[in-house]
Amino acid sequence: MEQQPTIADVARRAGVSSSTVSRHMMGQAVKSREAIEEAIAALGYRPSPIAQSLRSGRTLTIAMVIPDISNPFFGSAVKGAEAIARTRDYSLALYNTDESEAIESRILERLHGRVDGVIMAPSVESDSAPLRLREHGVPVVFIDREIAGPTLFDTVLVDNQGGTAQAVNHLLDLGHRRLGIIRGPVASTPARLRYESFRDTLAARGLDPGEATSEDGDFREEGGYQAMLRLLSRGQPPTGVFVSNNEMTVGAVRALRELGVSMPRELSLVGFDDHVVAALMTPALTVVNRPSEEQGAIAMRLLLHRLSGTAEDPARRIVLDTNLVVRASTCPPPGGGAPPEVARAGSTHHPLNAAPIDRRDP
């Protein structure tokens, strides 16, 4: 509970000036090294990071501003980012926006001067707060989402279009013709891209996107639950449904169970984002998977690279590949569809995730 010793204390004890101690700390060769080291050890001296920051103008801290830390995707991304940060002696300050633009903008306002850079998933594409940060010289890297306008920021996305196309084509290949989608908040990048790509893929296959049913969700479990209920209350409910993210998928499955709709016999489901346990559900879920920890790590690397400031590179936009993990929540539609051989052609099969499933009735 005592006062931390300062560099002046060390200098006094070693019989030198504080500049000499500072030089020693900076790795310069110094005559009185031994005495200084003795004093440092005896006093337990540690330089004050705050004072160092005030001098250097650098905080060695990166902020990560994300919509929902309890979403496993963001949890993994944070883990990946933190691991990289630590290897470079940076700390990670975490902020949760709860998908709220208001909260996000309040957080961002407070970030000036506290952090050297920001990794964020903007809650809406119309967001202008990142631009203000940028104007103040704070580099920003987008993860998973971006904002409208010219590409000014380093960005790490996944191939939302490709992933969605994989999912939709998989359903079409199985023979489904009445498709549905549970969207996310379409003001956000991934929700918009996944929705657009859903429609584009249908059109590319000669189907009328207008006939597909779609419901709004909010990227949360409850939203997925409600959306699925609405989807099934239609006169002609879809036989194949694409759900735009992991949390909503959980809610959608819950709705199916409550209504007693058999999956995949009556309804096939493909989700975006893998859950650890998607493989363990019965039926195990067919999902579009992506490297989430890697996504966070790459964002952090981009940001630290920019902070190292060697070059004024143009903004980089990195798009990571997805892969379709075909499990048991998809099959041909009730009326019959394409044969399985055709259906599964072209889809990526991930054997590790498709562990044999005990179908015996408990």
Add this chain to the structure above:
Amino acid sequence: MEQQPTIADVARRAGVSSSTVSRHMMGQAVKSREAIEEAIAALGYRPSPIAQSLRSGRTLTIAMVIPDISNPFFGSAVKGAEAIARTRDYSLALYNTDESEAIESRILERLHGRVDGVIMAPSVESDSAPLRLREHGVPVVFIDREIAGPTLFDTVLVDNQGGTAQAVNHLLDLGHRRLGIIRGPVASTPARLRYESFRDTLAARGLDPGEATSEDGDFREEGGYQAMLRLLSRGQPPTGVFVSNNEMTVGAVRALRELGVSMPRELSLVGFDDHVVAALMTPALTVVNRPSEEQGAIAMRLLLHRLSGTAEDPARRIVLDTNLVVRASTCPPPGGGAPPEVARAGSTHHPLNAAPIDRRDP
């Protein structure tokens, strides 16, 4: 990209001294308020948090040091803690130890002077790093785990003994007599307490704990998987198994499926910690649940209370209740056991989590 204006810039523009500006910022009444406010707005002045910290000695940052951010329990705890912190204008710095004592101690060393307080789940009970932080005047609150010795730190635990007893008694009530446990790393608080309580509960019910089979795990999925494989390779494998945490439960279920062991017909399983999707697996998992977000929030409240420094209260030790969520992964053992009515008596049933489950074969 321009230089941030300082308080001196504002003072100059408003035609006053910087102390007057400072007073205004601190909420004092000031004659030249209008001119100052104009200058602040025109220049976009924001006080430097670093400089404020250097003066005040406070960083308005709390560190949270946890073993695994991608574990949903810790994810929720972080979410709860961050929410409380933000209401008080504190930031949360997150550090992931990956269950490694070495990494943890390196992180803690770097924390001096960077944060006002620390919330942590020590990786081992013999950990002495928290004591060093404490000596340097940094308040520490333990979450979920604690260290050996006198209670010097505020601590927020769950009722590991009570929760384990609920689980074990549930299995015994169902008629199981050959029980098994998959332990966590017993150098950590929850792993030790859950293991001890497992044995104590057996003894209290007149059974010999020595006859129960136990396997070491590491609180990770892979450890649970391996432990379950070993457990089942015994001559007389248990009919009821208690798994000490959520990640290991996922691994254990995977092992059961690979081996084609039917759950719960051949083997009943109870896990500690709920997963969002535990309810969606088939069979849905019976688990010991606890309020994880709340646990993080309480830890943060305790810490901020201590920082407000009004009183030198003794350390507080808060133990949160668990509740047993009975789902479908437990039933009487193959040879037959107590009738279900008796078996389920005394267990806490959580209706929301026990949604009806589609048992039809897909």
Add this chain to the structure above:
DNA sequence: TTGAAAGCGCTAACAC
């Protein structure tokens, strides 16, 4: 090789 001094941006005595 080293010390003295200035200054990073802010706040709090202390005077007036």
Add this chain to the structure above:
DNA sequence: GTGTTAGCGCTTTCAA
């Protein structure tokens, strides 16, 4: 009510 001054702990000129 306001300006002057000192100082939080550090690093880096500038001289010696």
